[in-house]
Amino acid sequence: xxxxxxxxxxxxxxxxxxxxxxxxxxxxxxxxxxxxxxxxxxxxxxxxxxxxxxxxxxxxxxxxxxxxxxxxxxxxxxxxxxxxxxxxxxxxxxxxxxxxxxxxxxxxxxxxxxxxxxxxxxxxxxxxxxxxxxxxxxxxxxxxxxxxxxxxxxxxxxxxxxxxxxxxxxxxxxxxxxxxxxxxxxxxxxxxxxxxxxxxxxxxxxxxxxxxxxxxxxxxxxxxxxxxxxxxxxxxxxxxxxxxxxxxxxxxxxxxxxxxxxxxxxxxxxxxxxxxxxxxxxxxxxxxxxxxxxxxxxxxxxxxxxxxxxxxxxxxxxxxxxxxxxxxxxxxxxxxxxxxxxxxxxxxxxxxxxxxxxxxxxxxxxxxxxxxxxxxxxxxxxxxxxxxxxxxxxxxxxxxxxxxxxxxxxxxxxxxxxxxxxxxxxxxxxxxxxxxxxxxxxxxxxxxxxxxxxxxxxxxxxxxxxxxxxxxxxxxxxxxxxxxxxxxxxxxxxxxxxxxxxxxxxxxxxxxxxxxxxxxxxxxxxxxxxxxxxxxxxxxxxxxxxxxxxxxxxxxxxxxxxxxxxxxxx
Amino acid sequence: xxxxxxxxxxxxxxxxxxxxxxxxxxxxxxxxxxxxxxxxxxxxxxxxxxxxxxxxxxxxxxxxxxxxxxxxxxxxxxxxxxxxxxxxxxxxxxxxxxxxxxxxxxxxxxxxxxxxxxxxxxxxxxxxxxxxxxxxxxxxxxxxxxxxxxxxxxxxxxxxxxxxxxxxxxxxxxxxxxxxxxxxxxxxxxxxxxxxxxxxxxxxxxxxxxxxxxxxxxxxxxxxxxxxxxxxxxxxxxxxxxxxxxxxxxxxxxxxxxxxxxxxxxxxxxxxxxxxxxxxxxxxxxxxxxxxxxx
Numbered sequence: 001x002x003x004x005x006x007x008x009x010x011x012x013x014x015x016x017x018x019x020x021x022x023x024x025x026x027x028x029x030x031x032x033x034x035x036x037x038x039x040x041x042x043x044x045x046x047x048x049x050x051x052x053x054x055x056x057x058x059x060x061x062x063x064x065x066x067x068x069x070x071x072x073x074x075x076x077x078x079x080x081x082x083x084x085x086x087x088x089x090x091x092x093x094x095x096x097x098x099x100x101x102x103x104x105x106x107x108x109x110x111x112x113x114x115x116x117x118x119x120x121x122x123x124x125x126x127x128x129x130x131x132x133x134x135x136x137x138x139x140x141x142x143x144x145x146x147x148x149x150x151x152x153x154x155x156x157x158x159x160x161x162x163x164x165x166x167x168x169x170x171x172x173x174x175x176x177x178x179x180x181x182x183x184x185x186x187x188x189x190x191x192x193x194x195x196x197x198x199x200x201x202x203x204x205x206x207x208x209x210x211x212x213x214x215x216x217x218x219x220x221x222x223x224x225x226x227x228x229x230x231x232x233x234x235x236x237x238x239x240x241x242x243x244x245x246x247x248x249x250x251x252x253x254x255x256x257x258x259x260x261x262x263x264x265x266x267x268x269x270x271x272x273x274x275x276x277x278x279x280x281x282x283x284x285x286x287x288x289x290x291x292x293x294x295x296x297x298x299x300x301x302x303x304x305x306x307x308x309x310x311x312x313x314x315x316x317x318x319x320x321x322x323x324x325x326x327x328x329x330x331x332x333x334x335x336x337x338x339x340x341x342x343x344x345x346x347x348x349x350x351x352x353x354x355x356x357x358x359x360x361x362x363x364x365x366x367x368x369x370x371x372x373x374x375x376x377x378x379x380x381x382x383x384x385x386x387x388x389x390x391x392x393x394x395x396x397x398x399x400x401x402x403x404x405x406x407x408x409x410x411x412x413x414x415x416x417x418x419x420x421x422x423x424x425x426x427x428x429x430x431x432x433x434x435x436x437x438x439x440x441x442x443x444x445x446x447x448x449x450x451x452x453x454x455x456x457x458x459x460x461x462x463x464x465x466x467x468x469x470x471x472x473x474x475x476x477x478x479x480x481x482x483x484x485x486x487x488x489x490x491x492x493x494x495x496x497x498x499x500x501x502x503x504x505x506x507x508x509x510x511x512x513x514x515x516x517x518x519x520x521x522x523x524x525x526x527x528x529x530x531x532x533x534x535x536x537x538x539x540x541x542x543x544x545x546x547x548x549x550x551x552x553x554x555x556x557x558x559x560x561x562x563x564x565x566x567x568x569x570x
Numbered sequence: 571x572x573x574x575x576x577x578x579x580x581x582x583x584x585x586x587x588x589x590x591x592x593x594x595x596x597x598x599x600x601x602x603x604x605x606x607x608x609x610x611x612x613x614x615x616x617x618x619x620x621x622x623x624x625x626x627x628x629x630x631x632x633x634x635x636x637x638x639x640x641x642x643x644x645x646x647x648x649x650x651x652x653x654x655x656x657x658x659x660x661x662x663x664x665x666x667x668x669x670x671x672x673x674x675x676x677x678x679x680x681x682x683x684x685x686x687x688x689x690x691x692x693x694x695x696x697x698x699x700x701x702x703x704x705x706x707x708x709x710x711x712x713x714x715x716x717x718x719x720x721x722x723x724x725x726x727x728x729x730x731x732x733x734x735x736x737x738x739x740x741x742x743x744x745x746x747x748x749x750x751x752x753x754x755x756x757x758x759x760x761x762x763x764x765x766x767x768x769x770x771x772x773x774x775x776x777x778x779x780x781x782x783x784x785x786x787x788x789x790x791x792x793x794x795x796x797x798x799x800x801x802x803x804x805x806x807x808x809x810x811x812x813x814x815x816x817x818x819x820x821x822x823x824x825x826x827x828x829x830x831x832x833x834x835x836x837x838x839x840x841x842x843x844x845x846x847x848x849x850x851x852x853x854x855x856x857x858x859x860x861x862x863x864x865x
Binding site: 039040041042043047050051054055058061062066098101102103104116 | 766769771792
């Protein structure tokens with residue numbers, strides 16, 4: 001029987017082949033302190049890894065046998081807007097029920113609240129797998145990770161009230177965007193006022209583009225400080241649908257991810273609870289929420305790339321023209337090899353990011369219960385920085401790759417791909433949003449660029465150069481090192497110009513160069529351990545990355561204080 | 571109200587995904603080439619049992635399977651999905667059983683482990699034998715009512731069960747007093763997935779037959795777990811445990827004798843090409859009438 005985890009050996013490789021995994025499990029399980037308290041808790045590292053394997057085996061099974069077969073119907077039917085509420089496409093309920101019966105909710109939450117206490121890395125794999133089956137459904141299901149923000153910043157009473165509900169399958173949403181506050185969340189105007197009489201907060205106003213907006217539990221960004229106009233006047237609130245007061249005004253008609261309802265919401269004196277401290281809503285909590293969500297989109301994108309690869313190769317093997325399968329034509333085979341190379345490189349970046357996130361999050365969690373030792377504090381700082389630097393790379397690059405892979409997948413299908421009969425058209429449409437929501441690629445660049453200019457990526461690349469690798473890849477390593485030289489030269493020239501417009505214009509190019517080089521290193525490491533899985537992808541990807549780095553380098557070289565005038569439009 | 575339910579399940583070779591080496595040259599099933607799976611319709615049966623357990627808290631669902639040590643996988647799989655526990659019915663004396671001897675062994679085991687059973691549920695048939703005889707024979711041997719081809723349990727109250735069953739050209743609704751035996755169709759609701767916490771909890775469950783020769787639970791990895799958590803040791807029953815009559819077990823109790831096995835290769839026969847002309851159409855109608863295919 002098909003299984004979207006067991007059938008894809010690269011995912012298992014990513015889980016099992018990092019030296020960081022042992023540390024992650026040790027921190028996450030806190031030296032296995034739950035083993036005598038919970039029947040389902042692991043006894044040791046090997047037991048934990050076996051558990052993760054079994055979790056993903058179930059996710060892979062449900063995805064292959066429930067979610068993926070339902071995807072076409074869900075896409076065609078879409079959600080319905082009825083009396084101010086959302087009714088999902090009928091088969092979305094089947095998907096949600098299967099996930100709930102399997103217990104795949106609140107996956108990263110501690111066991112004491114009913115969670116599975118899984119590392120982010122394992123949850124990320126689950127996200128990727130589900131997305132390969134249906135990225136629109138993954139969108140709803142993976143909103144469970146909003147609970148992470150409530151866990152981190154809510155009080156104990158709120159944790160006990162909401163986390164067990166999410167672990168039992170209640171859905172979530174994060175209500176941030178408004179008609180005039182998209183990328184610029186500082187402009188959020190939804191009003192939060194304190195109701196003295198009933199001793200609670202009330203929400204009034206509207207939100208727009210809210211994914212799964214009729215969810216059971218909402219995290220809402222609202223203006224609690226009357227008279228303010230910037231991010232410092234915003235706080236985070238929890239709205240419980242059981243209390244009522246929020247209606248869905250309409251559902252958007254979208255290009256892709258049809259299974260996921262995107263809602264316009266109206267808040268009419270809706271009762272809510274403050275989450276965390278006032279005024280920290282945007283500057284602290286949403287930033288944390290966003291980083292989690294961005295990793296989620298990176299996983300969704302990798303899942304879509306895997307789907308694009310699966311569809312492209314299956315069609316190319318099957319379709320015959322000029323008396324042979326089209327996969328035998330180099331022009332077609334090149335497209336598929338490129339899809340696979342981008343998929344493997346992007347996936348390596350995704351899991352490296354997830355592992356960095358895991359270490360810092362687990363240490364942060366330990367710090368809630370006890371003071372960290374000095375070396376733990378240093379470790380927390382190091383991994384928190386790595387996570388912060390890698391998340392925008394993983395999100396931006398993988399979402400752009402998912403789009404390119406979806407495009408190439410249709411191209412492999414030729415005319416049939418343009419017809420709405422094959423899955424490739426849904427993958428192509430679903431991929432389109434990934435480079436837009438949770439921060440466009442342009443905003444990922446903004447988040448990442450300081451790590452270019454302060455030399456952090458350059459340092460990471462230098463560290464990666466020191467790692468041992470298989471001797472047959474000496475030539476590859478030399479080429480990667482040459483790319484790093486180009487990158488460093490470009491960075492210096494942009495910095496030396498001391499021109500903010502030039503800096504902003506070159507940012508995307510520098511960002512991509514850093515990401516390309518980092519992915520080359522990660523694939524080199526993978527190919528060293530498993531040449532049968534990654535050898536070809538490494539060679540193909542290094543060719544692509546080299547060409548990209550050269551291209552960006554040529555562009556940056558032509559961007560001067562004078563020439564940037566040509567890029568100004570009005 | 572809580573119920574005592576026994577689910578009969580079988581581990582079978584996956585005959586739905588047959589490769590070129592699925593049969594031996596002698597014409598028997600090459601079990602090593604086919605993965606062993608939970609018989610599909612037994613999963614439909616398990617789902618019906620679990621739905622009753624959801625509806626009536628306190629209900630116990632016990633799985634009984636007959637087979638060699640590795641068949642215990644079926645019990646674990648059922649526990650991952652919600653069953654409370656189970657028994658592996660295993661003994662050399664059971665080997666070579668046809669449907670009659672199998673149903674005798676199962677009926678005897680049910681009397682032993684769950685004499686006050688309310689409901690026995692099994693799949694309609696197993697995909698290796700396709701006889702659909704074991705469920706009905708168990709009912710006969712226990713003197714219970716039976717409802718075959720179950721699609722859905724509509725209600726269960728006042729000691730009576732109402733069931734929608736699949737019949738030729740439609741469905742019918744029937745009622746029976748408890749206890750009784752149901753066999754469930756593959757078109758009934760599919761079984762729920764494995765639950766991750768249950769998998770974590772029960773993944774180390776083992777039946778004694780699964781242990782390597784001359785070893786005990788104390789020799790296994792995580793041995794102390796088996797001391798602390800008795801549920802990790804799966805129930806196992808031999809012929810003697812259930813006081814079965816050896817003459818009715820296994821090969822001795824099986825009147826079915828295989829006389830001969832033939833390999834049949836389907837080949838296309840000569841075909842006839844007809845046009846859409848009135849003459850050809852009339853000719854075909856006459857031919858089909860003459861052979862009583864139509865009319």
